[in-house]
Amino acid sequence: MPEHDDKAAAATARKLFAQQAVFIAGAPGYDALPKATLPEIAFVGRSNVGKSSLINALTGRSGLARVSKTPGRTRQINLFNIGDALMLADLPGYGFAKASKTLVGEWQHLIVNYLGQRPNLRRVLLLIDARRGVMPIDEMAMKLLDRTAVPYNAVLTKIDAIKPAARAALAEQTQRQVTSHPAALAQLEMVSADSGEGMENLKLALATLAGA
Ligand code: GDP
16 A cells, blocks of 8 residues: 555544444444444453453453453443444453353353344454463454354454554464464454553554444
C-alpha cells in the first residue's frame, strides 16, 4: 500500500475509535442478543488476560468494560457499538481456577452457539497474555474455535511487561502455536492497554474489518 493510503487508513481508524462507544446489551445467551446489524468482532480469552482493559483502551472509556468484574456478571456477552460502524462483542472469559464441569460446559455451549450462528461476525480475537504465552487452556479454546470455523487472530496482551528484545521470539513462538490450528490466521497483534503500544495497529485492523 502506498504511504498516503497507509496514512489515510490510520486516520480513518483513529476517527472510528474516537467516536463515542455505546454499551448496547449484556445477554446471558445467544438467543437474548439483539439482532446483528453491524459488522461484529468478538473478543475471547482466559479470565484475567486483560480483555476488559483492552476494550476500555480501544474505546477510550475507562469504565465501559469492567476491569476485575464481580463474578456472575462475567457470564454474559456484552456488546459495544463503535460509531454505528462496528460492534465489539466481549465474550465471557475462560480458565477460572475452580471451574466446575457444569460451568465449563455452559461456557462452551454459549461460545459455540454464538460463534456458530452470529450472522455478522467478521472475526474473533483470541487474547493471549504475553507474560504467560499460549497455555493449555488456550489450546482448548482454540480447538473449540476451530470447530466453529470462524477465522481468528491471536492478540498478545500486556506486551509492556515483556522486554523489547524478547518480543520477536515470543511473537514467533506464539504464531507457531496458534497457526498450527486450522481456523487461525497468521496475523498476530501485540498490544498493551497500559502503555498504548500496538493499539494503532489493532484499531487499523478492526477498522479494515468493519469496512470503514
Ligand atoms: P479480564 O479479566 O480479561 O477482563 O482482564 P482485566 O482487564 O480485568 O485485567 C486483568 C489484570 O491485568 C488487571 O490487574 C489489569 O490491571 C492487568 N492488565 C490489563 N491490561 C494490562 C496491560 O496492558 N499491561 C499490564 N502490565 N497489565 C495489564
